[in-house]
Structures are given as structure tokens and as C-alpha cells.
Amino acid sequence: MEPIILSDNVIDNKSLRIGVLALQGGFIEHVNMIRSLGAQCQELRSSAQIKQYKPHGLILPGGESTAMAIIASNDPELFPLIKDLVHKEGVSVYGTCAGCIMLSDNVEKQKQGGQTLIGGLDLTISRNYFGRQINSFETVLKLKIGGEDHGEVVDFPGIFIRAPAILSVNNPEIKILGEFQHVKKDKTTETIITGVSYKNMVTTVFHPELTNDNRFHKYFIDIVKRNVK
Numbered sequence: 001m002e003p004i005i006l007s008d009n010v011i012d013n014k015s016l017r018i019g020v021l022a023l024q025g026g027f028i029e030h031v032n033m034i035r036s037l038g039a040q041c042q043e044l045r046s047s048a049q050i051k052q053y054k055p056h057g058l059i060l061p062g063g064e065s066t067a068m069a070i071i072a073s074n075d076p077e078l079f080p081l082i083k084d085l086v087h088k089e090g091v092s093v094y095g096t097c098a099g100c101i102m103l104s105d106n107v108e109k110q111k112q113g114g115q116t117l118i119g120g121l122d123l124t125i126s127r128n129y130f131g132r133q134i135n136s137f138e139t140v141l142k143l144k145i146g147g148e149d150h151g152e153v154v155d156f157p158g159i160f161i162r163a164p165a166i167l168s169v170n171n172p173e174i175k176i177l178g179e180f181q182h183v184k185k186d187k188t189t190e191t192i193i194t195g196v197s198y199k200n201m202v203t204t205v206f207h208p209e210l211t212n213d214n215r216f217h218k219y220f221i222d223i224v225k226r227n228v229k
């Protein structure tokens with residue numbers, strides 16, 4: 001794929017740079033929300049653009065994780081580069097929904113034949129857990145992202161679109177940001193983990209970028225700032 005180089009005037013070396021992987025899905029809403037918080041933000045579509053922009057933080061948006069992996073395969077350097085940035089260079093990353101799937105080590109209901117992942121979070125996630133698009137829903141979540149140190153529980157609007165569910169966290173160092181009680185078809189309930197954070201990585205299975213509540217993005221920007229060397 002021909003790399004499209006970013007023009008120099010979109011890169012401001014003096015302030016925090018957040019990139020949003022813009023291969024497919026809901027990237028523009030993240031860009032708007034990050035910009036509304038005063039950080040610079042850029043859609044990134046290739047390994048060449050990521051190398052040029054040198055983001056301090058990267059958002060992997062929602063959409064369709066299998067489609068993203070197929071598009072990414074046109075640029076064989078792209079996923080290895082993201083893996084290096086996140087796992088070796090400590091660049092902060094926020095994965096929303098499909099992005100959360102891509103950052104998981106164990107994915108149930110993968111595309112037949114498997115799908116390419118970035119990994120790094122030892123948790124078990126199940127794709128399309130709540131059913132098809134028509135089974136998308138909204139609910140109010142309790143999330144531990146509030147206050148100065150982000151240790152307080154706040155109410156947060158949860159938009160779930162063909163969402164995955166985090167069924168278990170297999171590394172005790174991974175911090176659970178929230179859980180909710182899902183009532184199953186047989187009326188029994190189960191606990192679903194809605195978001196986690198671990199070192200420079202944070203994920204949600206719901207979509208804060210589709211609300212007008214920017215507290216989750218503020219929380220991510222604070223993680224990025226903390227990890228900038």
C-alpha cells in the first residue's frame with residue numbers, strides 16, 4: 001500500500017499527540033473527543049504515518065476487529081509496529097470494543113481460521129457476546145475512573161454495540177474498571193467486566209466516544225501523560 005504521508009502542519013511537536021487507528025469503524029468520534037479536551041489528535045492509517053506522527057497515545061477504535069485485521073494486512077509492518085510501540089516503547093493505548101478484542105490474549109468466537117491480534121492483556125473475551133446488532137443496548141455503568149487519582153466510582157453511560165464481554169481476567173495485576181450484572185435469556189445473571197487497565201493499556205467493551213461525556217477520554221489522556229518519558 002502506498003503510504004500517504006501526513007503534511008508537516010498537522011504535527012505539533014510541543015503538545016501531547018494522540019493517534020487514532022483509522023482503518024475502519026468509529027474513529028472520528030474519538031478524534032473529536034480528544035480534541036475537545038485540548039490534546040492534538042490525528043487519524044493514522046499506515047505504519048509510515050505512525051512513524052511520522054510518533055504518537056504518545058494511540059486509540060484502537062470500535063468497529064469490526066476482523067475487518068481491521070484484513071485491512072491492516074495490506075501494510076505488513078503495521079501490527080508489528082503497534083505491538084512494538086505498546087509493548088516495548090510503552091506508548092499508551094486505549095482499545096474500544098473491537099480495539100479491546102485486538103488487545104486481548106484470549107479471544108473466544110474468533111473468525112473461522114483465527115484473526116490477527118495485537119495482544120498484551122491476559123484476559124478472556126468473547127466476541128459478539130450479547131448477540132447481533134439488534135441486541136445492542138444502553139445502560140448506566142459504575143466505573144472506577146473518577147476523582148483526581150481516578151480511584152473513585154462514577155456513573156457512566158454505557159453504549160454496547162455488538163459488544164464483546166470480558167469473561168475473565170487471568171492476570172491479577174490487571175485492574176478492573178467496572179462490572180455489570182447481565183440478565184441472560186434464562187433470567188439468571190452473570191457478571192460482565194466492562195473495562196480494564198494494565199500498565200500503559202486501557203480498554204472498554206462499550207463506547208464512551210458515542211456519548212457527550214468526555215471523562216473516559218480525560219482518564220486516558222492522564223494515563224498518556226503519566227507514561228510520557
Ligand SMILES: NC(=O)CC[C@H](N)C(=O)O
Pocket residue numbers: 061062063064065066096097098099101127128161162163164
Ligand atoms: N462495536 C464493536 O467494536 C463491535 C466489535 C465487533 N463485534 C468485533 O468483533 O470486532
